Amino acid sequence: MNRGSLDRRQFVRAAAAIASAVTAGVLPALASCGENGPDGGDLRTALPAPAALAAGASLVAAPGTASIAKGETAAVWLYNGGLPGPTVRVRRGEQLQIQHVNGLADPTIVHWHGLLVPEHQDGHPRDAIGPGATYSYNFPIVQRAGTFWYHPHAHRDTARQIQRGMAGFLIVSDAEEDALGLPSGDREILLLLQDRDADPARACEYNPSAADLHSGMLRGTPFGNGVRLPTRNVAGARYRIRILNASHARVYQLALDTNAPLTVIGNDGGLLASAEPCASVFLGVGERIDFVADFSGVPDGMRMMLKSLPFSIDSAPASAYPQGMALDLLELVRVGATGTAAPLLPATLSSITPLGAPAAERTFVFTSTDDAAMHRINGLSFDMDRVDVQVPFGQVERWTFRNESVHPHPVHVHGTHFQVMTRTGGRGTVYPYERGWKDTVLVMPLEAVEVLIQFNAYRGLFLLHCHNLEHEDLGMMLNVEVT
Ligand code: C2O
Ligand code: CU
Ligand code: CU
DSSP: OOOSSOOHHHHHHHHHHHHHHHHHTSSOHHHHHHHHSTTHHHHSEEOOOOOBOOTTOOEEEEEEEEEEETTEEEEEEEETTBSSOOBEEEETTOEEEEEEEEOSSSOBOEEEETOOOOGGGSOOGGGOBOTTOEEEEEEEOOSOSEEEEEEEOOTTTHHHHHHTTOOEEEEEEOHHHHTTTOOOGGGEEEEEEEEEOSSTTTTTOOOOOHHHHHHOOOOSEEEETTEESEEEEEEESEEEEEEEEOSSSOOEEEEETTOOOEEEEEETTEEEEEEEEESOEEEOTTOEEEEEEEOTTSOTTOEEEEEEOOOOOTTOOOOSSOTTOOEEEEEEEEEEEEOSOOOOOOSOOOOOOOOOOOSEEEEEEEEEOSSSSOEEETTBOOOTTOOOEEEOTTOEEEEEEEEOSSSOEEEEESSSOEEEEEEESTTOSOOGGGOSOBSEEEEOTTOEEEEEEEOOSOOEEEEEEEOSHHHHHTTOEEEEEEO
8 A cells, every 4th residue: 555645544543643642641742643643554563473382492581682663672581582482382182391491690480371280380489490490391281272371470570570571372272162263374363462661772671660569560652572563464354363461550441443343252261152242352461362353344455453442440540651541552454365255153162161159258359558568468468488278179169359459450360260250349240251261350449350260170389369560579469279
């Protein structure tokens, strides 16, 4: 398409973006003009596809250099030299064997977020290894297909290590998913979302301010797969798009500017029972969403935007880059061939067995204060050597997560998945895309979320924590022992 001329649609979008940025008072109008103006497509960087982890390869954490935009690099810490790290693809029933090598100057350990693994394969901070050391992972894949991820879980150092560049996808496939004929190969887009500083010298540095320690680090510039303001060409065909929120604190409300719904097929725990068309999707830190987008009816040359819609949290403290600010996350440009008519999704994707009546109830209250241990659960700040909760193996329980702080808390549990039953206060609803199985659930200020949970994979020590990375590092985490 001709990029020299400003067509009316682009002009309207650029003008609207400038107007909203100026009203929100968060961006200088000129910066917004540069990013969204007539040459916007050229200022964006092609979304890289993460490399695949080669069979038998080690996972090495080490300092390196990443290309974060055209002609711009940053000093970072990476898994196998990639931001994101290499994608690990495994099938249900396979054994995953990986040597993790620590090439950093500080302790680290890999956690497989959403995977059912024995306790000492889970990356609990007590298992962290020192510089130069190696940790052996060797466990069977015992769960359904889904979109998972891996990241460091070093004691009080997770935020910095993820900020410096350490995170990657882990994709599980199985026969049930194969039968659905979902788009794959170059018709599958993996998108790891982070908000970072627009300044390349600061984009991958970690120097949190006092405000960052309270709210979690919020920045104003979207990055996808490690590049600033990504763009991706798409054919006139159906795509599977899997999105991971690997930010520190940012909550996204995902939507397409074409107003086409996101046809959600899966979330943290794998496939939903059936596809759910959703106008928008809230995605808290650590959560994943898996949807199908059909671009076969989109005219050649059209530019679309995956956005985060504006929303407001009444209690939220003032911030330069507040929760709920509008963000243009990923540009999608329709180019090239129009595919054949897209096959319809089957009416049933998977079957989800509801957990039975709970035999016990527990409540977890999330609070934030101004002292040193500022983020707590039930008044407790994380102690690596203290067991906080003992849960009998196989017992179904009802857990309530109550947010009594002014910040959103994406609540994450290791060692199992849960079913979200109710949300009261705040948004007051459980969204269709939160059905099925989840390992992380977003609890906004004033909300209480009830889940049914059962640990029936392994006994041992696992974690319950807020996945806001500063909250997690500053104590909002408990040890859960499955007995
Ligand atoms: Cu994404 Cu405790 O983890
Ligand atoms: Cu996890
Ligand atoms: Cu939190």
